[in-house]
Every structure is written in structure tokens, then in C-alpha cells.
Amino acid sequence: MRLIVLLFFILSSSSLLAQSGANLGPNSGAYPKIPSGQLIQHTWHSSMYPNTVRDYFVYVPAQCDASVPAALMVFQDGHTYVKEEGDFRVPIVFDNLIAQEKMPVTIGLFINPGHDINMEVPDNPWRVSNRSIEYDTLSDRYVQFLEEELLAEIKKQYHIADDPSMHAICGISSGGICAFTAAWRRPDIFQKVLSHxxxxxxxxxxxxxxxxxxxxxxxxxxVLLQDGSKDLDxxxxxxxxANQQMAAALAFKNYEYKFMKDSGGHNGxxxxxxxxxSLTWLWSDxxxxxxxxxxxxxxxxGVQNATMFSGETMHLSHLQxxxxxxKxxxxxxxxxxEQLFIVIDGQVSAAVDAKKQTLPNHSVIFLAQGDHLKISRRDTTSLVYHLSFAARQAQKExxxxxTVSYEEVAFTEHSKGGVRKYFDTSTHMCGRFEMHxxxxxxxxxxxLPHTHKAEELIIMxxxxxxxxxxxxxxxxxxxxxxxxxxxVPHAIKNIGEQPAMYFAFQWF
Structure with a gap:
């Protein structure tokens, strides 16, 4: 039996090793305007697992504030999750999602399985001696090791939240069942699970x-489970x-769970x-x-007044x-x-505090707080997009x-088309207020996909x-x-046969 288990780990680790990081999306890419966290490598000799040594890595986000408790996420087989050219690139993904406020400020703990200090270190990190002992066993020994050794160690240096719903644990293959076992045995420590x-x-x-x-x-x-239909058999x-059975059992007991599936094999x-x-869903609460x-x-x-969207953003307490x-x-x-009016179709007559003018299609009106606007149509149909917004904190006086009339905005041609610059200023609500x-x-x-601090509307x-x-x-x-x-990384492409025209409106 031991020989069979050993053969399984040799074969499965070969499958896991074939990782390329291909087809990763923009949220897995690094961007110069996104604050970068720090990744620090350490070595640990365990007392819970005698005569073993392991490396572990600690990710500290740039936004970490020692006075504010941070969330915690623990990864098994840490080497594969921190690998810069691997399938996961977790530190980069953390950088992006934390900046986007799609996950809380989170300390990442990436732990490799232990290896016998009396044995030669294998070239393949998946084949260390203690991996199956630590990961596949269904007891609480491993989570006790986490609690008493590594969590205790990092809590000496970082302010970690006590709330177990602020603690997540993740792993791949045997590390996936290990993550579930840790939370199943000790939900007083971990209440979020990500199993690959x-x-x-x-x-x-x-x-x-x-x-x-x-x-x-x-x-x-x-719990979030991920698996592919061509996984091991x-x-x-x-x-x-087995993963389908897990998902069905979680559904039967009304757990908050998600099962992300594809046609892939035993890899990341x-x-x-x-x-x-996955992380966005896991941390959404x-x-x-x-x-x-x-x-x-x-x-x-034919709809006289239809709300296209309404909600809060990072910079605005209300945007509609x-x-x-x-008519x-x-x-x-x-x-x-503050309010912004964009003439989408037709001409309008506009009077801002009794100053009246005719504005053609694609003109813009900015209305400050407390000012009055009267607007009427000049054509059979006049469609206006009306934006109203309030900042979380006022910026200036x-x-x-x-108003900006389309006819008065010069067109500047460039190799990809051209641009008309409407305004680039600041307002009482927004430190940056720009439209072109x-x-x-x-x-x-x-x-190419890029990011910036400003929020943006692209109006086709x-x-x-x-x-x-x-x-x-x-x-x-x-x-x-x-x-x-x-x-949020973004890029727009013209997929039509004619030139595309759109407003780009940014603020922060």
C-alpha cells in the first residue's frame, strides 16, 4: 500500500508540475500604479512534526496598517502559489484585488509541507517527505500545528484579526483536502475554504x-471548490x-458554497x-x-426616464x-x-441660472450644487444622460x-483615430474631473490593459x-x-467595421 501511495504522489506531482500560467486574465498582471505588497521568505523547524524543516512566505500588503487588524489567508504548497511565473501568482492578484477593495487588507501565509532533515531535499517540491502525512490525514494535527506554531509566530509581528470569518485557508490537490480539514476541524480558526x-x-x-x-x-x-472533468481517476x-459529491453534500446542508468547474485535468x-x-466571491462578505x-x-x-445604474463607488457615496x-x-x-448632463441625441436649449444657450448633440452641461438648470428639446427627440453624484468627502470650494458645446471642441487626430478634450479640472466633489x-x-x-486611481465611464x-x-x-x-x-485593469477595442466614438469621463 505504501508503494502505491508513493507511486501516486510521483505521478500526481508530475501533473501538478506542468504549470505554465497561460491564459491568465488582466487581474493576474502587475501594474505600476497598483501598490505592491512585500513577500518575505522564512524557514521553520517544527516541533509538532519532529525532524522536519520547511520554507514559508509571508505576504504583507502595501495598505497594511499595524493599528488595524488584517484578514489572514493561509496557502498550502506555498511555493506554487507565490511563483512569479506560475499558474496563481497570488501576491500580484492580492495587490490588485486589495487595491480594488474586492478583498480586505489580507496577510498571506504560504507554507510548504515539511521534509525530513535526514533526507536529501528533492528537486521537485511536491515530493517532500511529509506532504501526505500533513495534508491527507483527516485529524486536527495539522491545524494544531498551524495554530501553535506558524500562526503564533506571525501574530508576533502582524496584527491579525481574531474573527475566524476573517481567516481563509487554501490548497491544491492534497493541499485542498487539507484546507477543508483544517476548517472542518477548527471553524473557530478558519471559516473560509478555497480548494483547488x-x-x-x-x-x-x-x-x-x-x-x-x-x-x-x-x-x-x-467553501469554494474547483475541479475539472479530466481530473485523476x-x-x-x-x-x-469526489468533488461533485462534496458540492452535493454542501448543497444538501445549505452551506454557502460555490463549485467552479471546467474540463481540465490535475493541475492549477x-x-x-x-x-x-474565486477570491472576490470568498471575501465578498x-x-x-x-x-x-x-x-x-x-x-x-419611449421610456421618458429610465435609471441605467445607481450605487456607491470607491470615491463616490452615490452615483446615478x-x-x-x-419632451x-x-x-x-x-x-x-453635482450633476452632469450629456446630450446623446438631438439638440436642446439649456439655461443655467437664466443664462440660455442652444447645445447640439454630444454637448455637456456641468451643474454645481445649488444651481438651477432648465432644459428643453429643440428636435423631435432629445435624449440626455443625467449623472448625479456625491463624494465621500468634499475636495475644494x-x-x-x-457648459461645453460639441461644436467648440477641437478634434486632434492621431494614429489610432483622434480625440476631443472637453474639460480637465476639479470640482467641489472631485479632485480630478476630466472628460474627452x-x-x-x-x-x-x-x-493594453492598464489601471488608474480614477473611476471612469465610457459612454458609447x-x-x-x-x-x-x-x-x-x-x-x-x-x-x-x-x-x-x-x-480595475481595462482596455477597449473597436470590433466594428466603422470608427467608434465614445466619451471617456474620469474622476476621483
């Missing part, structure tokens, strides 16, 4: 978990079926591709609810966009919000209202585009609006 291709098979009894889950009182756990069991490729989404970065569709014509068909004279006043209109030639991408005027937002892709046409949250 978890070995819930009969290596050392892991196949018993599904009935145990069904027959045991529900525990305060949030051998004398210990079928990994794909798909797990790495969906890691940003510990971050503020924000307006989603995605495309918001133009409402059907209403599509308004101007008669309409008045606007708000003492709490009151800013005067202003871009013309983008067919088949071209504006730029003409053409068909595709916007990368984080790891997702959305398509937009005339009148659609892309919302891009702060620090």
Missing part, C-alpha cells in the same frame, strides 16, 4: 467527507466525482485563471458593496445615471449632488457650473466595441455605458 482540485478520495479516508457533511450539524463555513478514486491552470473571481464594473445597456426608446427623453421644459436643482471624446479606428485597441456614441474589465469582456454599442471601477 481537492483530493477528496480514499488516500487516507477523504472520500468519507460527503456523508460526514450530510450527517453533521452545519458549521459556519464558506485511479485506485484511490475519481477526483471529479483553470484554478489560476479564475483565482481573482467582508468588503463594501460597490457598483459593478461592467456594461450598462441603453434603455429602450438616468436616461431622460426631453417639454424640465428643471433640475440639487443642493447635495464650490465650483461654478459650465475618443474616435477609435476599426480593429484597434486603445491601449457610435460603433461597436469590446471592453476588457478585469477578467471579463463586455460588448457595447451606441448609448451603452461601461463603468470601470478604480484600479
Amino acid at each position: 482540485i481537492g483530493s477528496f478520495t480514499d488516500i487516507k479516508g477523504g472520500h468519507n467527507y460527503p456523508p460526514m457533511i450530510r450527517q453533521t450539524d452545519k458549521k459556519p463555513l464558506k 485511479n485506485e484511490f478514486g475519481n477526483w471529479w466525482l 491552470q483553470y484554478a489560476g485563471q479564475v483565482l481573482p473571481e 467582508k468588503v463594501p458593496e460597490r457598483m459593478a464594473s461592467k456594461v450598462y445597456r441603453r434603455p429602450n426608446l 445615471c438616468d436616461a431622460i427623453e426631453i 417639454d421644459s424640465m428643471s433640475f436643482f440639487d443642493s447635495d449632488h 464650490q465650483t461654478p457650473s459650465f 471624446m475618443t474616435t477609435l479606428k476599426p480593429g484597434l485597441k486603445s491601449h 456614441i457610435h460603433g461597436k466595441t469590446e471592453e476588457e474589465i478585469g477578467n471579463a469582456r463586455y460588448q457595447g454599442r451606441s448609448g451603452d455605458i461601461y463603468y470601470l471601477g478604480a484600479h
